[in-house]
Amino acid sequence: MNDALVRAGRALRLVLLIALAALFLIPFYLLVRNGLASEEEITAPGWTFFPGELRWSNLRELFADPNVPMAHALLNSTLIAVATTVGTLLLASLAGYGLARIPYRHANAVFYAILGTLMVPAAVTFVPTFVLVSSLGWVSTLRGLIIPTLFSAFACFVFRQYFLGFPRELEDAAQVDGLGYWRTYWRVVVPNSRPVFAAVGTIVFIGAWNAFLWPLVIGQDRDAWTVQVALSTFTTAQVVNIHELFIAAAVSIVPLLLVFLVLQRYIVAGVERSGIDD
Amino acid sequence: MAPGAATPASPRPARQRNRTLWFWIFVGPFAAGLILFTYVPLAWSVYLSFFDAHNTVSPTDFVGLDNYTAMLGDPSFRAALLTFAVFTAFIVPATYALSLGLALAVNRLRFAQAFFRSVFFLPTACSYVVAALVWKLSIFNGVRFGLANTVLGWFGADQIAWLSTTDPPWYWLVIVTVRLWLQAGFYMVLFLAGLQRVPPQLYEAAAVDGARPGWQTFRYITFPALRATSVAVVLLLVIGAFQAFDEFYNLLSDARGYPPYARPPLVYLYYTALGQGQNLGLGSAGAVILALIIAVVTVAQARWFGLGGKDEKAV
Numbered sequence: 001m002n003d004a005l006v007r008a009g010r011a012l013r014l015v016l017l018i019a020l021a022a023l024f025l026i027p028f029y030l031l032v033r034n035g036l037a038s039e040e041e042i043t044a045p046g047w048t049f050f051p052g053e054l055r056w057s058n059l060r061e062l063f064a065d066p067n068v069p070m071a072h073a074l075l076n077s078t079l080i081a082v083a084t085t086v087g088t089l090l091l092a093s094l095a096g097y098g099l100a101r102i103p104y105r106h107a108n109a110v111f112y113a114i115l116g117t118l119m120v121p122a123a124v125t126f127v128p129t130f131v132l133v134s135s136l137g138w139v140s141t142l143r144g145l146i147i148p149t150l151f152s153a154f155a156c157f158v159f160r161q162y163f164l165g166f167p168r169e170l171e172d173a174a175q176v177d178g179l180g181y182w183r184t185y186w187r188v189v190v191p192n193s194r195p196v197f198a199a200v201g202t203i204v205f206i207g208a209w210n211a212f213l214w215p216l217v218i219g220q221d222r223d224a225w226t227v228q229v230a231l232s233t234f235t236t237a238q239v240v241n242i243h244e245l246f247i248a249a250a251v252s253i254v255p256l257l258l259v260f261l262v263l264q265r266y267i268v269a270g271v272e273r274s275g276i277d278d
Numbered sequence: 279m280a281p282g283a284a285t286p287a288s289p290r291p292a293r294q295r296n297r298t299l300w301f302w303i304f305v306g307p308f309a310a311g312l313i314l315f316t317y318v319p320l321a322w323s324v325y326l327s328f329f330d331a332h333n334t335v336s337p338t339d340f341v342g343l344d345n346y347t348a349m350l351g352d353p354s355f356r357a358a359l360l361t362f363a364v365f366t367a368f369i370v371p372a373t374y375a376l377s378l379g380l381a382l383a384v385n386r387l388r389f390a391q392a393f394f395r396s397v398f399f400l401p402t403a404c405s406y407v408v409a410a411l412v413w414k415l416s417i418f419n420g421v422r423f424g425l426a427n428t429v430l431g432w433f434g435a436d437q438i439a440w441l442s443t444t445d446p447p448w449y450w451l452v453i454v455t456v457r458l459w460l461q462a463g464f465y466m467v468l469f470l471a472g473l474q475r476v477p478p479q480l481y482e483a484a485a486v487d488g489a490r491p492g493w494q495t496f497r498y499i500t501f502p503a504l505r506a507t508s509v510a511v512v513l514l515l516v517i518g519a520f521q522a523f524d525e526f527y528n529l530l531s532d533a534r535g536y537p538p539y540a541r542p543p544l545v546y547l548y549y550t551a552l553g554q555g556q557n558l559g560l561g562s563a564g565a566v567i568l569a570l571i572i573a574v575v576t577v578a579q580a581r582w583f584g585l586g587g588k589d590e591k592a593v
Contacts, residue, residue: 006491009492013383014387016383017383017384017387017394020380020398021394021397021398024397024398024400024401024459024463025397025400026417026425027401027404027409027412027413027417027459028400028404030412030416030417030425031408031412031416034415034416042415042416042423043423044423045423047423047424047425047427047428091307091308091311092308094304094305094307094308095304095305095307095308095309097304098300098301098302098303098304098305099305102297102300102301102304103297103301104297104298104301105298107301110305110309113309113312114308114309114312117312117316117317119572119573119576120316120320120569120572120573125316125319125320125323125565125569126544126547126548126565127323127547127551127552127558127561127562127564127565128319128320128322128323128326128562128565129315129316129319130551130552131319131322131323131326131335131558131562132314132315132318132319132322132335134335135335135336147311147315148315150311151308151311151312151315151316153312156308180300181300181304182300182303185304206402206403209405210404210405210406210407212405212406212407212523212524212527212528213523213524213544213548216527217548217552228405228407228408231407231408231411232407232527232528234411242415245411245415246411246415246416249407249408249411249412252405252408253403253404253405253408256403256404257400257403259403260400260402260403264396264399267399267467
């Protein structure tokens with residue numbers, strides 16, 4: 001009797017999970033469905049699950065449309081996301097290692113000064129940072145879009161926590177071999193820390209690709225638009241080519257889905273190790 | 279989080295100086311960038327907030343606290359703070375409950391666990407801009423078409439102009455669900471990590487004591503064991519809600535501009551500082567006020583939950 005109840009409970013939970021999973025997937029489906037439908041079909045009264053025909057030509061139309069700088073925006077987003085990821089990994093991992101492993105009297109004070117910036121949400125500083133960046137003459141430049149975002153206290157914190165737990169024996173062996181901090185770091189520590197680099201790198205890449213407020217503020221010229229800003233100017237303008245808008249949005253998430261599917265397990269592991277949940 | 283990262287320094291001064299040098303070679307570039315792009319802008323912002331600064335970053339007209347009194351006396355700014363408070367009151371409990379529920383359901387699955395986890399985590403890879411687009415133009419579209427109104431039609435209900443009516447405020451449903459969809463998966467992973475660390479002995483002991491699996495076990499074992507995770511999740515959710523910008527901006531503004539209702543503080547500051555007037559002095563005063571409010575709320579919350587004390591674990 002009790003067993004039957006437990007089994008019924010399990011079945012109920014599974015049904016509920018399947019229903020929720022379907023709900024979670026619907027927005028992705030709508031993105032693709034509308035991206036491959038005709039404009040009339042997206043805006044027709046009433047809604048159908050399948051579009052009448054799949055119009056792959058929407059894709060060609062999008063990239064051929066002279067009013068939409070889609071190819072250029074994709075290029076900008078790619079450059080920004082890659083540069084931000086590489087730069088953040090380099091700067092934050094070095095800082096995290098220094099804080100975790102190089103004895104220095106004021107290391108903790110430095111650490112708390114870095115950690116303190118987490119308290120101020122980055123978005124609150126957008127007015128003053130805009131002021132600074134515009135006085136440097138970096139508005140609408142890739143420099144202005146990339147450099148101010150490179151100093152992620154969160155990434156530094158994750159690396160520090162990770163390196164605190166890194167087995168000392170490996171480094172000790174390197175020191176015995178006469179390697180200094182610099183060479184120990186590059187030859188021993190980095191090669192043995194690939195998962196944490198993959199985890200932080202994925203999170204930073206996703207964040208940089210999806211960033212909106214900063215690119216909106218700094219990317220004032222059309223040439224400096226990222227994919228997100230380009231899409232947004234579509235939605236806030238009088239939308240004419242709604243099918244192009246949807247196929248553009250679908251295209252914009254493809255790079256992330258690829259990164260995501262390949263590296264997902266590292267993200268989960270990275271979150272678990274970061275200490276933010278502990 | 280143990281502060282004793284550094285081992286006792288060598289007594290030999292030369293070697294110690296060498297270590298100090300290496301410390302700054304590793305940490306220096308990052309620290310310099312953080313000073314330049316976080317601390318300097320904050321200081322500059324405080325400076326600007328005391329000046330009349332239209333379209334300029336090097337103003338000359340000192341106005342004292344005028345920007346602050348103007349900002350605090352501005353009904354729109356107070357309305358923006360209220361919008362934030364209402365938004366937080368909706369989104370924090372909703373995300374907390376959904377992500378915890380998902381984690382509990384997924385955690386004990388015998389099969390397809392990775393599948394469900396991936397499905398719920400997948401929206402994390404989606405941007406607010408893209409999600410807002412789907413919400414605005416496909417699910418919660420106006421009266422003519424859209425998924426939500428089609429489904430309502432099946433049940434014979436009237437169509438709803440989701441985003442263009444303020445009474446009743448249906449736009450809240452649109453704004454809250456988009457964020458819920460985007461962030462629930464991330465917090466589910468945090469809870470899953472927390473659940474994995476609950477010692478199995480606790481459940482065994484509870485079973486011996488006659489606790490029935492289900493609600494009782496959750497109430498007396500699982501929920502208390504997740505306390506540290508819960509505190510971190512709530513803190514992150516509140517700070518995240520303060521940053522609400524993308525979905526408001528993308529869902530509510532259109533070719534006619536941004537409607538006066540439902541402007542959270544960041545959207546308001548964006549239009550004040552970078553809109554037509556480019557009033558950087560006033561915008562900076564608003565940013566300083568907002569930063570102070572966030573600091574107070576965060577510290578109060580940390581105190582309330584007992585963070586910063588001896589058992590500090592979460593950040």
